[in-house]
Amino acid sequence: SPRVFSGIQPSGDLHLGNYLGAIRRFVPLQDTHETIYCVVDMHAITVWQEPEALRRATREVAAAFIAAGVDPKRSIVFNQSQVVQHAELAWVFNCVARMGWMARMTQFKDKAGKNSENVSLGLFAYPSLMAADILLYKATHVPVGDDQKQHLELTRDIAAKFNNDYAASIAAEGVGAPDGQFFPITEPLIAGPATRIMSLRDGTKKMSKSDPSEQSRISLLDDADAIAKKIKKATTDPAELPLEVDGLKDRPEADNLVGIYAALSDKTEADVLAEFGGQGWGKFKPALADLAVAVLAPMAGEMQRLLDDPETIDAVLRDGGERAGAIAEKTMAEVRSIIGFIR
Ligand code: AQP
Incomplete structure (x- = not known):
């Protein structure tokens, strides 16, 4: 069945771009797809986050999902770090993706700026973790803003290379889809009039959480x-x-x-x-x-x-984490056997 995954980083104030480009579009997909919406806290720490601010921002993203109309009973809503398989699959993908693929990512070049020797290794490997987020759930569709298009293409490349490198093992384990593929080649959902909202100060820069203004x-x-x-x-x-x-x-x-x-x-x-x-x-x-x-x-x-009652938000995230974890572990168990890891 078609399955949607999308994530938002708890890395600062959510803005109109995040809402129009992503969160708002999460809501109607609940009627047609199985939907998984994630607060990607492990992505957020690719740049420094104060621990207390990270906790607050994590709850804020979850609250935004729910306030916009995401129903945590119909959708899975959780924070990424609760499901350790994201990190595990990201490591596998670090060994599938090529340095050259990562080095071409414009978001890394923009965020690293002239100081690329001094940014975290995680920031460079960011797209590999993003591919893991999506493919752990074998998501077929990902609603995102236009700025994420290149990362989505990389996700497709990683899926295709994994399917190809391990084709024999996937067949031997009998875990492929009817077409023989293990991971789907995910489609981005980037549509409508607001796929890239620009800064109110400068119409050539995208509206961004990390803009100092x-x-x-x-x-x-x-x-x-x-x-x-x-x-x-x-x-x-x-x-x-x-x-x-x-x-x-x-x-x-x-x-x-x-x-x-x-x-x-x-x-x-x-x-x-x-x-x-x-x-x-x-x-x-x-x-x-x-x-x-x-x-x-x-x-x-x-x-x-919602934010006045953090325990309730945390309970939603914990429940979502358990449901996400069950799907993630099933995929990861298959991936371990495909690769040749003994358990
Ligand atoms: N300006 C934008 N217009 C439309 N969509 C946007 N998105 C972000 N900015 C715009 C979409 O929001 C989702 C969440 O993005 P993210 O949290 O992964 O962070 P980001 O893409 O790096 O965007 P930000 O908010 O500008 O954060 P910083 O400043 O930390 O980089 C994604 O679907 C994205 O496309």
Whole structure:
């Protein structure tokens, strides 16, 4: 049956990009797929996290999932470190993936910057752990933002190489799918108007948790006042909104704000321009702020309510961890025999 896996790092304030690019899309998939949603705390520590902040951020991501409409009874919701098989399979994949594949990853190059001698080894191996997250559950589909496309391609390469390197053993163990493959070649689900939300300060940079400027992102826990202020201050060019979608070309800030409006209102950019084309930012920005508050404020309230009761969140994560662990151990037991590890 089709199975979805996706993860979010507890590495700072969740923002509108995480919501529109990923979390919001988790909800309808519950009707059509078996769904597994993970707070990837082991990914988060590829860069330094204060332990107390990591615990808080882990609960915050789980609360965001639930507040957005993920039902922890229908979906499996857990934090990655509770299921040790993620680390175990990642090691196997470190031995399947090639150095050259990893070295081509643009996210590593962006995050490491000029200082690549001094970042953690984990940051370099990040995509290998991500492949393990997905393939441990033999997930067929992964809803992510556009920035994760390259990592998803690497996941497919790792699955294909493992299937190929161990083809004889997979057949001998009788653990392949009917087509002989052990791991599926996972499809990314990257669609809609908001697959890459850009910074409010710079339309050429993606909105990001790790941007030092809080003005660059709308956080999911921002209050109405903060949301309105950030949108009001968002960088734009001086021209009016265009009448046609074509007119957004080479206007990254305008394109971004119109895209956010479209995504938040479930309309197309063309619909939004039919309403606001020819008008100035003084009209559009307050309308966008009202819309953002209408969508985000109830969710922030629900997140806050959940966060006031951390024991309940931890119990959800523990229950999810047990259910995820059962699936993970089944895959891992097969992987150990395929490789030739004695138990
Ligand atoms: N700006 C974005 N627009 C659309 N989708 C986005 N995602 C992230 N930024 C945007 C999607 O959110 C999911 C979770 O991402 P992550 O926690 O793994 O972190 P990330 O992709 O590295 O994004 P961040 O939030 O910007 O974190 P930092 O600053 O730590 O790198 C993914 O599905 C991602 O595509």
